Amino acid sequence: MEGLVSFRATAGVPFYGVPSLMHRPAKSSICRLLPIAAMDLHAKERKLSVSCIRAQQDWELGMYQDEVAASQGIRIRRRPPTGPPLHYVGPFEFRLQNEGNTPRNILEEIVWHKEKEVFRLKEKQDLVVLRKALQNASETRDFVGALKAAHERTGLPGLIAEVKKASPSRGILREDFDPVEIAQAYEKGGAACLSVLTDEKYFKGSFDNLEAIRRAGVKCPLLCKEFIVDAWQIYYARVKGADAILLIAAVLPDLDIRYMIKICKMLGLAALVEVHDEREMDRVLGIEGVELIGINNRNLETFEVDISNTKKLLLGERGQLIRQKDIIVVGESGLFTPDDIAYVQEAGVKAVLVGESIVKQSDPGKGIAGLFGKDISL
Numbered sequence: 447m448e449g450l451v452s453f454r455a456t457a458g459v460p461f462y463g464v465p466s467l468m469h470r471p472a473k474s475s476i477c478r479l480l481p482i483a484a485m486d487l488h489a490k491e492r493k494l495s496v497s498c499i500r501a502q503q504d505w506e507l508g509m510y511q512d513e514v515a516a517s518q519g520i521r522i523r524r525r526p527p528t529g530p531p532l533h534y535v536g537p538f539e540f541r542l543q544n545e546g547n548t549p550r551n552i553l554e555e556i557v558w559h560k561e562k563e564v565f566r567l568k569e570k571q572d573l574v575v576l577r578k579a580l581q582n583a584s585e586t587r588d589f590v591g592a593l594k595a596a597h598e599r600t601g602l603p604g605l606i607a608e609v610k611k612a613s614p615s616r617g618i619l620r621e622d623f624d625p626v627e628i629a630q631a632y633e634k635g636g637a638a639c640l641s642v643l644t645d646e647k648y649f650k651g652s653f654d655n656l657e658a659i660r661r662a663g664v665k666c667p668l669l670c671k672e673f674i675v676d677a678w679q680i681y682y683a684r685v686k687g688a689d690a691i692l693l694i695a696a697v698l699p700d701l702d703i704r705y706m707i708k709i710c711k712m713l714g715l716a717a718l719v720e721v722h723d724e725r726e727m728d729r730v731l732g733i734e735g736v737e738l739i740g741i742n743n744r745n746l747e748t749f750e751v752d753i754s755n756t757k758k759l760l761l762g763e764r765g766q767l768i769r770q771k772d773i774i775v776v777g778e779s780g781l782f783t784p785d786d787i788a789y790v791q792e793a794g795v796k797a798v799l800v801g802e803s804i805v806k807q808s809d810p811g812k813g814i815a816g817l818f819g820k821d822i823s824l
């Protein structure tokens with residue numbers, strides 16, 4: 447169905463949407479960060495700026511970000527393409543809604559929304575401000591170390607327990623949602639780390655939740671569960687108390703993942719790189735510095751959940767390479783029972799990321815014992 451989605455006065459400045467994002471494909475987010483990164487005076491960061499300049503040259507070979515992404519098999523477009531030319535009717539131009547400028551699935555919709563959200567946030571608090579705030583930030587906690595320690599202690603996969611109020615696929619999971627209470631219950635129940643959703647529109651999460659949990663004295667390292675499309679968000683997550691961030695391979699081209707991982711190392715954050723299929727796994731296995739790979743059993747484009755996905759992606763040479771590289775694999779989504787945990791452990795994961803099945807329990811801490819079939823608290 448065709449329809450009018452945006453219009454503007456012919457002679458004036460556009461008054462609807464964020465035209466710079468909507469109408470013109472931009473280049474890598476990292477490159478957009480460059481002018482500020484290049485101002486940096488610290489030796490460590492200066493080294494990064496040099497690599498960023500090299501990255502910028504790569505991007506400048508003539509391909510736009512979405513073209514680079516498509517060449518790597520990434521189906522999620524970062525921004526709406528331009529669509530058909532504007533039409534003129536009287537004093538207005540208008541654009542026809544078509545397949546090209548309508549998101550094709552929920553992940554694409556989330557990412558398009560996120561780009562605009564980040565654009566606005568950056569205007570309020572630019573990188574220079576964030577970097578100042580970082581000077582007073584406390585040390586990060588060892589996310590990967592906590593997972594390994596829990597695995598060694600219990601002989602079971604280390605648990606990343608997710609503080610999750612809602613999701614686009616499941617709706618509201620818990621009405622009486624007190625993020626700090628849930629986080630404390632998870633910690634008491636034996637979680638190694640916590641994942642805190644910060645996306646407001648689609649998951650009813652917030653950065654306030656992340657900050658509140660950190661301030662409440664929870665000791666578990668915290669994963670900021672966000673849709674990262676711009677390196678600025680990594681700094682923001684760090685300022686708000688994260689110890690780790692998520693990078694989704696279905697959204698980010700290899701070059702972005704590579705440099706975002708470098709930024710994480712510089713800031714003392716762990717990066718959980720999420721894959722969903724073999725192609726994404728192979729891309730990520732080719733990226734230097736990856737320590738933590740999450741296999742999502744939920745397809746973020748269709749919402750289908752299948753825990754055999756974890757097993758499929760760890761078979762044969764891929765599993766071997768992962769063991770050689772000493773990468774920790776996290777089994778993500780759709781885990782409800784001790785049998786599910788045993789199944790993904792057998793497949794080779796040393797950690798799991800669980801939300802729905804434990805957040806829905808009246809005592810989420812006891813929910814953990816139910817999930818593992820035994821009490822895993824100290």
Ligand SMILES: O=P(O)(O)OC[C@@H](O)[C@@H](O)c1c[nH]c2ccccc12
Nearest residue numbers: 742778779780781799800801802803
């Ligand atoms: O609630 P579940 O099915 O246990 O899933 C948790 C977690 O894996 C899921 O929330 C998740 C995995 N990857 C994501 C990326 C974005 C948002 C959410 C997610």
